[in-house]
Amino acid sequence: MEAMRKAILVGVRIDDEVESFEHSMEELANLAAACDIKGVGQVTQTLERVNPSHYIGKGKAMEVKELAAAEEAEIVLFNDELSPSQIRNLEADLDCMVIDRTMLILDIFAERAKTREAQLQVEIAELQYQLPRLVGLRESLGRQGGGAGLKNRGAGETKLELDRRRIEEKITVLSKQLEELVAQRQVQRKQRHKQALPSAALVGYTNAGKSTLMNAMMEVFEPAKIKQVFEKDMLFATLETSVRSITLPDNKSLLLTDTVGFVSKLPHHLVKAFRSTLEEVAEADLLIHVVDCSNPHYKEMMEITERTLAEIGVKDIPILYAYNKADRLEMSIPKVVEEGVYLSARQRIGIKELTASIRERLYRDYVSCELIIPYQHGEIVSYFNERANVLETVYEEEGTRLVLECRASDRDKYKEYLVN
Structure with missing residues:
Protein backbone atom coordinates (compact mmCIF):
# COMPACT_ATOMS: atom_id res chain seq x y z
CA MET A 1 0.00 0.00 0.00
CA ARG A 165 -7.39 26.61 -27.35
CA ARG A 166 -7.31 22.82 -27.33
CA ILE A 167 -8.77 22.68 -23.81
CA GLU A 168 -11.64 24.91 -24.95
CA GLU A 169 -12.20 22.63 -27.95
CA LYS A 170 -12.21 19.59 -25.68
CA ILE A 171 -14.76 21.23 -23.35
CA THR A 172 -17.02 21.83 -26.39
CA VAL A 173 -16.72 18.19 -27.56
CA LEU A 174 -17.36 16.76 -24.07
CA SER A 175 -20.28 19.14 -23.52
CA LYS A 176 -21.93 17.85 -26.71
CA GLN A 177 -21.47 14.24 -25.56
CA LEU A 178 -22.94 15.18 -22.17
CA GLU A 179 -25.93 16.89 -23.85
CA GLU A 180 -26.70 13.63 -25.68
CA LEU A 181 -26.67 11.67 -22.41
CA VAL A 182 -28.79 14.35 -20.72
CA ALA A 183 -31.32 14.09 -23.59
CA GLN A 184 -31.54 10.30 -23.00
CA ARG A 185 -32.10 10.93 -19.27
CA GLN A 186 -34.89 13.39 -20.10
CA VAL A 187 -36.59 10.76 -22.30
CA GLN A 188 -36.41 8.27 -19.39
CA ARG A 189 -37.81 10.92 -17.04
CA LYS A 190 -40.72 11.65 -19.41
CA GLN A 191 -41.51 7.92 -19.58
CA ARG A 192 -41.58 7.80 -15.78
CA HIS A 193 -43.84 10.85 -15.69
CA LYS A 194 -46.29 9.05 -17.98
CA GLN A 195 -46.70 6.45 -15.24
CA ALA A 196 -47.79 9.38 -13.04
CA LEU A 197 -46.03 7.92 -10.01
CA PRO A 198 -45.28 10.44 -7.27
CA SER A 199 -41.53 10.87 -6.68
CA ALA A 200 -39.33 11.51 -3.68
CA ALA A 201 -35.65 12.50 -3.87
CA LEU A 202 -33.06 11.84 -1.18
CA VAL A 203 -30.88 14.92 -0.68
CA GLY A 204 -28.31 15.87 1.93
CA TYR A 205 -24.72 16.34 2.90
CA THR A 206 -22.14 13.88 1.68
CA ASN A 207 -21.91 10.76 3.87
CA ALA A 208 -25.23 11.47 5.65
CA GLY A 209 -26.46 7.97 4.70
CA LYS A 210 -28.69 8.58 1.64
CA SER A 211 -27.64 5.40 -0.21
CA THR A 212 -27.88 3.30 2.96
CA LEU A 213 -31.41 4.63 3.50
CA MET A 214 -32.39 3.85 -0.09
CA ASN A 215 -31.07 0.28 0.23
CA ALA A 216 -32.92 -0.13 3.55
CA MET A 217 -36.21 0.96 1.96
CA MET A 218 -35.68 -1.38 -1.00
CA GLU A 219 -34.93 -4.25 1.39
CA VAL A 220 -38.13 -3.67 3.38
CA PHE A 221 -40.55 -3.06 0.49
CA GLU A 222 -38.96 -4.62 -2.61
CA PRO A 223 -36.91 -7.63 -1.39
CA ALA A 224 -37.49 -9.50 -4.67
CA LYS A 225 -35.91 -6.85 -6.91
CA ILE A 226 -33.16 -5.67 -4.61
CA LYS A 227 -30.71 -3.94 -6.91
CA GLN A 228 -28.72 -2.16 -4.26
CA VAL A 229 -27.07 1.21 -4.81
CA PHE A 230 -23.42 1.60 -3.81
CA GLU A 231 -22.97 2.65 -0.19
CA LYS A 232 -19.79 3.22 1.78
CA ASP A 233 -18.73 5.30 4.77
CA MET A 234 -16.76 7.86 2.77
CA LEU A 235 -17.16 11.27 1.19
CA PHE A 236 -18.96 11.32 -2.18
CA ALA A 237 -19.58 7.56 -2.40
CA THR A 238 -22.50 8.33 -4.74
CA LEU A 239 -22.04 10.51 -7.84
CA GLU A 240 -24.66 8.83 -10.01
CA THR A 241 -28.39 9.44 -9.71
CA SER A 242 -30.21 6.14 -9.07
CA VAL A 243 -33.99 5.85 -9.40
CA ARG A 244 -35.93 2.92 -7.91
CA SER A 245 -39.63 2.15 -7.90
CA ILE A 246 -41.08 1.13 -4.52
CA THR A 247 -44.52 -0.46 -4.02
CA LEU A 248 -46.01 0.07 -0.57
CA PRO A 249 -48.18 -2.51 1.24
CA ASP A 250 -51.43 -0.76 0.16
CA ASN A 251 -50.43 -1.07 -3.51
CA LYS A 252 -49.41 2.58 -3.79
CA SER A 253 -46.11 3.10 -5.62
CA LEU A 254 -43.50 5.84 -5.63
CA LEU A 255 -40.20 6.61 -7.33
CA LEU A 256 -37.24 7.12 -5.02
CA THR A 257 -34.12 8.94 -6.26
CA ASP A 258 -30.67 8.84 -4.67
CA THR A 259 -28.46 11.85 -5.51
CA VAL A 260 -24.92 13.19 -5.13
CA GLY A 261 -24.17 14.62 -1.68
CA PHE A 262 -23.25 18.22 -0.98
CA VAL A 263 -20.30 19.72 0.87
CA SER A 264 -19.38 23.22 2.00
CA LYS A 265 -17.72 25.31 -0.72
CA LEU A 266 -18.76 22.83 -3.41
CA PRO A 267 -16.94 24.13 -6.53
CA HIS A 268 -19.27 26.11 -8.80
CA HIS A 269 -17.85 24.24 -11.84
CA LEU A 270 -19.11 20.99 -10.31
CA VAL A 271 -22.51 22.39 -9.37
CA LYS A 272 -22.83 23.59 -12.97
CA ALA A 273 -21.62 20.26 -14.43
CA PHE A 274 -23.94 18.20 -12.21
CA ARG A 275 -26.96 20.44 -12.81
CA SER A 276 -28.42 17.92 -15.30
CA THR A 277 -28.10 15.09 -12.77
CA LEU A 278 -29.73 17.23 -10.13
CA GLU A 279 -32.70 18.01 -12.37
CA GLU A 280 -34.19 14.80 -10.93
CA VAL A 281 -34.37 16.66 -7.62
CA ALA A 282 -36.02 19.76 -9.11
CA GLU A 283 -38.87 17.62 -10.49
CA ALA A 284 -39.53 15.60 -7.32
CA ASP A 285 -42.84 15.90 -5.45
CA LEU A 286 -41.07 15.56 -2.09
CA LEU A 287 -37.49 16.02 -0.84
CA ILE A 288 -36.24 13.69 1.88
CA HIS A 289 -33.43 15.65 3.51
CA VAL A 290 -31.17 13.02 5.08
CA VAL A 291 -29.26 14.46 8.05
CA ASP A 292 -26.44 12.84 10.05
CA CYS A 293 -27.83 14.05 13.38
CA SER A 294 -24.91 12.45 15.26
CA ASN A 295 -22.53 15.00 13.73
CA PRO A 296 -22.02 18.04 16.00
CA HIS A 297 -22.11 20.29 12.91
CA TYR A 298 -25.36 18.84 11.52
CA LYS A 299 -27.28 22.16 11.57
CA GLU A 300 -24.61 23.82 9.50
CA MET A 301 -24.65 20.85 7.08
CA MET A 302 -28.42 21.27 6.74
CA GLU A 303 -27.97 24.98 5.91
CA ILE A 304 -25.30 24.17 3.28
CA THR A 305 -27.59 21.56 1.67
CA GLU A 306 -30.49 24.01 1.56
CA ARG A 307 -28.26 26.77 0.12
CA THR A 308 -26.94 24.42 -2.60
CA LEU A 309 -30.48 23.33 -3.50
CA ALA A 310 -31.48 26.99 -3.88
CA GLU A 311 -28.40 27.56 -6.05
CA ILE A 312 -29.49 24.84 -8.52
CA GLY A 313 -33.02 26.26 -8.62
CA VAL A 314 -34.79 23.76 -6.33
CA LYS A 315 -37.49 25.60 -4.41
CA ASP A 316 -41.09 25.27 -3.23
CA ILE A 317 -40.85 21.47 -2.87
CA PRO A 318 -42.07 20.05 0.49
CA ILE A 319 -39.26 18.67 2.70
CA LEU A 320 -39.34 15.70 5.08
CA TYR A 321 -36.31 15.27 7.37
CA ALA A 322 -34.75 11.84 7.93
CA TYR A 323 -32.55 12.32 11.02
CA ASN A 324 -30.18 9.42 10.39
CA LYS A 325 -27.56 7.78 12.68
CA ALA A 326 -29.82 8.59 15.67
CA ASP A 327 -28.73 5.26 17.20
CA ARG A 328 -25.50 7.09 18.16
CA LEU A 329 -27.48 9.54 20.32
CA GLU A 330 -28.93 8.96 23.77
CA MET A 331 -32.53 8.63 22.66
CA SER A 332 -34.99 5.86 21.88
CA ILE A 333 -35.68 5.42 18.20
CA PRO A 334 -37.64 5.42 15.98
CA LYS A 335 -39.03 8.80 16.97
CA VAL A 336 -41.55 10.57 14.72
CA VAL A 337 -41.70 14.37 14.97
CA GLU A 338 -43.74 16.87 12.96
CA GLU A 339 -41.03 17.61 10.40
CA GLY A 340 -39.52 14.12 10.14
CA VAL A 341 -38.28 10.89 11.72
CA TYR A 342 -35.25 10.01 13.88
CA LEU A 343 -33.94 6.68 12.60
CA SER A 344 -30.95 4.48 11.81
CA ALA A 345 -30.72 3.40 8.18
CA ARG A 346 -27.84 1.02 8.87
CA GLN A 347 -29.68 -0.69 11.75
CA ARG A 348 -32.94 -0.65 9.69
CA ILE A 349 -34.75 1.14 12.53
CA GLY A 350 -37.45 3.67 11.62
CA ILE A 351 -37.74 2.72 7.94
CA LYS A 352 -41.46 1.90 8.16
CA GLU A 353 -42.16 5.09 10.14
CA LEU A 354 -40.31 7.20 7.58
CA THR A 355 -42.17 5.49 4.73
CA ALA A 356 -45.50 6.19 6.45
CA SER A 357 -44.54 9.88 6.64
CA ILE A 358 -43.52 9.84 2.95
CA ARG A 359 -46.81 8.16 1.99
CA GLU A 360 -48.84 10.66 4.02
CA ARG A 361 -47.19 13.61 2.24
CA LEU A 362 -47.09 12.15 -1.29
CA TYR A 363 -50.66 10.91 -1.23
CA ARG A 364 -52.13 13.90 0.60
CA ASP A 365 -54.32 14.82 -2.37
CA TYR A 366 -55.70 11.26 -2.77
CA VAL A 367 -59.41 10.67 -2.18
CA SER A 368 -61.57 7.54 -1.84
CA CYS A 369 -64.34 7.12 -4.39
CA GLU A 370 -66.44 4.65 -6.32
CA LEU A 371 -67.07 4.76 -10.09
CA ILE A 372 -69.01 2.73 -12.66
CA ILE A 373 -67.19 2.83 -16.02
CA PRO A 374 -69.23 1.77 -19.11
CA TYR A 375 -67.72 -1.27 -20.86
CA GLN A 376 -67.03 0.73 -24.06
CA HIS A 377 -64.58 2.88 -22.01
CA GLY A 378 -62.19 0.14 -21.00
CA GLU A 379 -59.27 2.60 -21.44
CA ILE A 380 -60.52 4.51 -18.34
CA VAL A 381 -60.38 1.29 -16.27
CA SER A 382 -56.80 0.74 -17.53
CA TYR A 383 -55.98 4.36 -16.65
CA PHE A 384 -57.10 3.87 -13.02
CA ASN A 385 -55.38 0.47 -12.74
CA GLU A 386 -52.11 2.17 -13.68
CA ARG A 387 -52.50 5.40 -11.74
CA ALA A 388 -54.64 4.67 -8.69
CA ASN A 389 -54.93 2.27 -5.80
CA VAL A 390 -57.84 0.05 -6.96
CA LEU A 391 -59.30 -1.70 -3.91
CA GLU A 392 -62.12 -3.58 -5.61
CA THR A 393 -63.26 -4.35 -9.18
CA VAL A 394 -66.80 -5.66 -9.82
CA TYR A 395 -68.28 -6.37 -13.28
CA GLU A 396 -71.92 -5.27 -13.32
CA GLU A 397 -74.61 -4.89 -15.98
CA GLU A 398 -73.96 -1.22 -16.72
CA GLY A 399 -70.17 -1.42 -16.51
CA THR A 400 -67.09 -1.98 -14.34
CA ARG A 401 -67.50 -0.81 -10.75
CA LEU A 402 -64.19 0.43 -9.24
CA VAL A 403 -63.67 1.15 -5.55
CA LEU A 404 -60.42 3.09 -5.35
CA GLU A 405 -58.15 5.79 -3.97
CA CYS A 406 -56.99 8.27 -6.60
CA ARG A 407 -55.82 11.84 -7.06
CA ALA A 408 -58.59 14.39 -6.53
CA SER A 409 -57.83 15.73 -10.03
CA ASP A 410 -58.49 12.26 -11.56
CA ARG A 411 -61.76 11.92 -9.64
CA ASP A 412 -62.89 15.33 -10.97
CA LYS A 413 -61.79 14.42 -14.52
CA TYR A 414 -64.16 11.39 -14.54
CA LYS A 415 -66.85 12.74 -12.17
CA GLU A 416 -69.65 11.74 -14.60
CA TYR A 417 -68.99 8.09 -13.64
CA LEU A 418 -69.01 8.68 -9.86
CA VAL A 419 -71.41 6.65 -7.74
CA ASN A 420 -73.08 9.01 -5.26
Missing part, protein backbone atom coordinates in the same frame (compact mmCIF):
# COMPACT_ATOMS: atom_id res chain seq x y z
CA GLU A 2 1.21 3.47 -0.96
CA ALA A 3 2.34 5.65 1.97
CA MET A 4 0.13 8.67 2.61
CA ARG A 5 1.68 11.93 1.51
CA LYS A 6 2.05 14.64 4.13
CA ALA A 7 0.44 18.06 3.92
CA ILE A 8 0.14 21.30 5.86
CA LEU A 9 -3.46 22.57 6.01
CA VAL A 10 -3.94 26.32 5.64
CA GLY A 11 -7.12 28.34 6.14
CA VAL A 12 -8.27 31.94 6.49
CA ARG A 13 -11.01 32.72 9.00
CA ILE A 14 -13.00 35.75 7.91
CA ASP A 15 -13.90 37.73 11.07
CA ASP A 16 -16.56 35.93 13.17
CA GLU A 17 -17.08 32.59 11.38
CA VAL A 18 -15.58 30.58 14.28
CA GLU A 19 -17.70 27.42 14.31
CA SER A 20 -18.20 27.12 10.55
CA PHE A 21 -14.46 27.72 10.05
CA GLU A 22 -13.46 24.93 12.44
CA HIS A 23 -15.85 22.53 10.73
CA SER A 24 -14.56 23.61 7.32
CA MET A 25 -10.94 22.88 8.38
CA GLU A 26 -11.96 19.46 9.78
CA GLU A 27 -13.64 18.74 6.48
CA LEU A 28 -10.50 19.79 4.56
CA ALA A 29 -8.57 17.13 6.54
CA ASN A 30 -11.26 14.53 5.61
CA LEU A 31 -11.14 15.52 1.93
CA ALA A 32 -7.36 15.17 2.06
CA ALA A 33 -7.61 11.73 3.68
CA ALA A 34 -9.96 10.68 0.84
CA CYS A 35 -7.04 11.47 -1.51
CA ASP A 36 -4.48 9.57 0.63
CA ILE A 37 -3.01 12.79 2.01
CA LYS A 38 -2.36 13.15 5.74
CA GLY A 39 -2.55 16.55 7.42
CA VAL A 40 0.53 16.85 9.66
CA GLY A 41 0.18 20.51 10.61
CA GLN A 42 -2.21 23.42 10.42
CA VAL A 43 -1.78 27.16 9.98
CA THR A 44 -4.75 29.54 10.22
CA GLN A 45 -5.12 33.30 10.07
CA THR A 46 -7.99 35.67 10.86
CA LEU A 47 -8.39 38.40 8.27
CA GLU A 48 -11.09 40.83 7.10
CA ARG A 49 -10.65 39.37 3.60
CA VAL A 50 -8.21 36.96 1.99
CA ASN A 51 -4.91 38.39 0.75
CA PRO A 52 -5.38 38.89 -3.03
CA SER A 53 -1.76 38.01 -3.86
CA HIS A 54 -1.04 35.09 -1.47
CA TYR A 55 -4.40 34.21 0.18
CA ILE A 56 -2.58 34.53 3.55
CA GLY A 57 -0.21 37.29 4.73
CA LYS A 58 3.44 37.05 3.68
CA GLY A 59 4.55 36.47 7.28
CA LYS A 60 2.12 33.54 7.55
CA ALA A 61 3.44 32.19 4.25
CA MET A 62 6.93 32.02 5.78
CA GLU A 63 5.46 30.24 8.82
CA VAL A 64 3.85 27.68 6.49
CA LYS A 65 7.15 27.15 4.65
CA GLU A 66 9.04 26.53 7.93
CA LEU A 67 6.37 24.13 9.23
CA ALA A 68 6.36 22.20 5.93
CA ALA A 69 10.14 21.83 6.13
CA ALA A 70 10.00 20.74 9.79
CA GLU A 71 7.25 18.15 9.12
CA GLU A 72 8.74 17.04 5.77
CA ALA A 73 5.45 17.86 4.06
CA GLU A 74 5.52 17.96 0.28
CA ILE A 75 2.04 19.50 -0.14
CA VAL A 76 0.31 22.63 1.19
CA LEU A 77 -3.51 22.42 1.12
CA PHE A 78 -5.59 25.59 1.11
CA ASN A 79 -9.16 25.70 2.41
CA ASP A 80 -10.55 27.85 -0.43
CA GLU A 81 -10.35 28.04 -4.20
CA LEU A 82 -7.18 29.95 -5.11
CA SER A 83 -6.87 32.35 -8.02
CA PRO A 84 -4.29 31.65 -10.77
CA SER A 85 -1.98 34.39 -9.43
CA GLN A 86 -2.27 33.11 -5.83
CA ILE A 87 -1.22 29.62 -7.00
CA ARG A 88 1.79 31.05 -8.87
CA ASN A 89 2.91 33.26 -5.97
CA LEU A 90 2.49 30.53 -3.35
CA GLU A 91 4.31 27.93 -5.48
CA ALA A 92 7.24 30.34 -5.84
CA ASP A 93 7.38 31.31 -2.14
CA LEU A 94 6.64 27.95 -0.49
CA ASP A 95 8.64 25.75 -2.86
CA CYS A 96 5.98 23.09 -2.29
CA MET A 97 3.11 21.60 -4.25
CA VAL A 98 0.08 23.88 -3.75
CA ILE A 99 -3.43 22.37 -3.87
CA ASP A 100 -6.67 24.19 -3.12
CA ARG A 101 -9.96 22.81 -1.80
CA THR A 102 -11.55 22.79 -5.28
CA MET A 103 -8.73 20.68 -6.75
CA LEU A 104 -9.14 18.17 -3.90
CA ILE A 105 -12.89 17.83 -4.45
CA LEU A 106 -12.47 17.54 -8.22
CA ASP A 107 -9.94 14.76 -7.72
CA ILE A 108 -12.25 12.81 -5.41
CA PHE A 109 -15.08 13.17 -7.93
CA ALA A 110 -12.79 12.04 -10.77
CA GLU A 111 -11.86 8.90 -8.83
CA ARG A 112 -15.44 8.07 -7.78
CA ALA A 113 -17.17 8.70 -11.14
CA LYS A 114 -18.30 5.36 -12.58
CA THR A 115 -20.90 6.11 -15.26
CA ARG A 116 -20.06 7.86 -18.52
CA GLU A 117 -22.31 10.80 -17.59
CA ALA A 118 -20.58 11.38 -14.24
CA GLN A 119 -17.13 11.02 -15.85
CA LEU A 120 -18.00 13.62 -18.50
CA GLN A 121 -19.41 16.00 -15.89
CA VAL A 122 -16.25 15.75 -13.77
CA GLU A 123 -13.91 16.06 -16.75
CA ILE A 124 -15.66 19.23 -17.97
CA ALA A 125 -15.47 20.71 -14.45
CA GLU A 126 -11.74 19.85 -14.22
CA LEU A 127 -10.97 21.44 -17.58
CA GLN A 128 -12.93 24.59 -16.72
CA TYR A 129 -11.00 24.83 -13.45
CA GLN A 130 -7.64 24.30 -15.18
CA LEU A 131 -8.20 26.72 -18.04
CA PRO A 132 -7.23 29.97 -16.24
CA ARG A 133 -4.61 28.18 -14.12
CA LEU A 134 -2.44 26.52 -16.76
CA VAL A 135 0.74 28.39 -15.81
CA GLY A 136 0.56 27.76 -12.06
CA LEU A 137 -0.51 24.17 -12.51
CA ARG A 138 2.31 23.46 -14.91
CA GLU A 139 4.86 24.45 -12.27
CA SER A 140 3.05 22.23 -9.79
CA LEU A 141 3.16 19.37 -12.28
CA GLY A 142 6.92 19.59 -12.61
CA ARG A 143 7.22 18.60 -8.95
CA GLN A 144 4.85 15.63 -9.16
CA GLY A 145 6.13 14.02 -12.31
CA GLY A 146 3.60 15.24 -14.83
CA GLY A 147 0.31 14.02 -13.35
CA ALA A 148 -2.99 15.85 -13.34
CA GLY A 149 -4.78 16.87 -10.20
CA LEU A 150 -3.32 14.80 -7.36
CA LYS A 151 -2.64 11.43 -8.93
CA ASN A 152 -0.47 10.61 -11.93
CA ARG A 153 -3.39 9.49 -14.05
CA GLY A 154 -2.47 9.00 -17.70
CA ALA A 155 -5.54 10.75 -19.07
CA GLY A 156 -4.69 13.76 -16.95
CA GLU A 157 -1.13 14.07 -18.19
CA THR A 158 -2.23 14.82 -21.72
CA LYS A 159 -5.02 17.06 -20.45
CA LEU A 160 -2.74 19.49 -18.69
CA GLU A 161 -0.30 19.66 -21.58
CA LEU A 162 -3.00 20.94 -23.88
CA ASP A 163 -2.89 24.63 -24.61
CA ARG A 164 -5.84 26.91 -23.88
